[in-house]
Amino acid sequence: MAEKVYQRGKQSLEFGKEVYLAESASIVGTKEGEGPLADLFDMIGSDDMFGCDNWEDAESSLQKDAVYLVLKKASVSPNDIRYLFAGDLLGQSIASSFGLLNYQIPLFGIYGACSTCGEGLSLGSMAVSAGFADRVVCVTSSHFASAEKEFRFPLGYGNQRPLSASWTVTGSGAFLLSGEKLGQDSYGNGGRARAKIAGITTGKIVDFGIKDSMNMGACMAPAAADTIYQNLMDFNRQPSDYDRIITGDLGYVGQKALIDLLKERGFDITKQHMDCGIEVYDREAQDTHAGGSGCGCAAVTLSAYILKKIEEGIWKRVLFVPTGALLSKTSYNEGQTVPGIAHGIILESP
């Protein structure tokens, strides 16, 4: 019988050995660079093509630059990274493939729609905790223009967006996970890290039968509720055991649904809940309707904002829950529902 030492409840792991989120980097587009988190990003593009010939290349360059930045900030070379865990929203994950090929690091390609940041951090922390890797990098991206083309209409069509629609974040976040702090000595003393990954709760696909691809918040809220509920059960915790419970991109519509769904199951997270899609844009000034979304939304908000609060000791323990909507334009056009998935990451002071 394999050891059950790490397994908690039905869907969670608590890591026995330390897994540090040692360093992170974020790069965003112009709209995000005009939003409330502008001062916190590592790099803001001067235009959304990022010097490339098409939107897909531009998104690839975001991933390339985010990985470059996180390695540079940590003074670590690509040779010191055992695995990359990477994904994006585009068909066949081409933003990752073409953005990362020059790094020549063994790659696990992942797909969890906008939950991909949580999936990468889960698999990356499993690899580090088990001693399969000393250091891994997890990276995800999204781009407003490539996502609109992939899922809805090319920008040139000028289609109108309903108020329930969210705005795909142009951005990429990269995270260096390590079994030790940066600069820690051989006795395990000293060193720095942005946070510790204490555990994870891996999500199931949850389908409430919603079919509106212009209302992703409603599609994903049931999955977020399911993962948060399971996390609280698996670790026998109350919402107040977390300083914040932060979803990826539910936006204003999904936030309301999430809070209602969890109240029905006996938990009130009103005081703890935050959503990256709500934080990343200014509701009044930026006219993004329901909020931000995309693989990049949770990733850049984690890197720029959430980790800063943990690093500064303002938040001691955060449940970070990126949320994904599992649709494609083909499944949508064939009349399928839009199921959701959400992966939970427990972040603590390092």
Add this chain to the structure above:
Amino acid sequence: MAEKVYQRGKQSLEFGKEVYLAESASIVGTKEGEGPLADLFDMIGSDDMFGCDNWEDAESSLQKDAVYLVLKKASVSPNDIRYLFAGDLLGQSIASSFGLLNYQIPLFGIYGACSTCGEGLSLGSMAVSAGFADRVVCVTSSHFASAEKEFRFPLGYGNQRPLSASWTVTGSGAFLLSGEKLGQDSYGNGGRARAKIAGITTGKIVDFGIKDSMNMGACMAPAAADTIYQNLMDFNRQPSDYDRIITGDLGYVGQKALIDLLKERGFDITKQHMDCGIEVYDREAQDTHAGGSGCGCAAVTLSAYILKKIEEGIWKRVLFVPTGALLSKTSYNEGQTVPGIAHGIILESP
């Protein structure tokens, strides 16, 4: 410092604890059911729609049925499975999402093009070896008609295929990985398994600049050569240490390139090499040109044929290397190259 006990060389792991490939299942379409492996598949569809309304749904039903079959053969319930590792070739992996949602098992979605079977077995065996899961299921699929629509032309166009083109396998393979043999007693005695996963070699993206999406074998051969070379280096082995070295879907064109590339690097694998894409169809009678391909190609050949040879003791140690081409129709139309990736799995007698 994290333990390095499992790490071998630059890109490989050797598992310290036993990881068994306890059971497997395969389901295929009509063409595969007329091929040389016909008698070995668990199920052959009577037509390629599998009772569904469209090709994508048909592919989803393949994954659903493959998982159902593997659990039934092993007498294991979905509740006993800690994680699913699943992926396919379609944009946003919809074959997996809609095929697997009813199982309600925590899901890690993966994308490695036709190497996905190897990626799933890698991540699944890592999870089991580390004690993060007692049992996981890894599943992948492809479907000729959904793949032609996704990557090239809908079947209705009746486009002509060059001789270098391969034929996407309609099929799905599911694999139950477990920390113990099926039916093993509490002292670790007895029980059965199809094979043991002794180690893995995780591939990097390799790009030789080839742009021909109708010649996938040539696109993927450099990646296969790279992973096989690295496996031999990391474990300090010769090709003759393996009874077979089996690639996923290089076909006749890619096989020649692979053997030449490895000869240039000092290894002759002529005697050991086999390719699932070559085995799955009859070259003369079935007119599939370069051979079979797709996520399902390596998966169904592993389940039906390779594991049978290992189980019967005919092969003691096999290096199984599913190969993937990292393109999308968007990247192809934008003039990008077709990079490859390949993931190696060391299978041994259980």
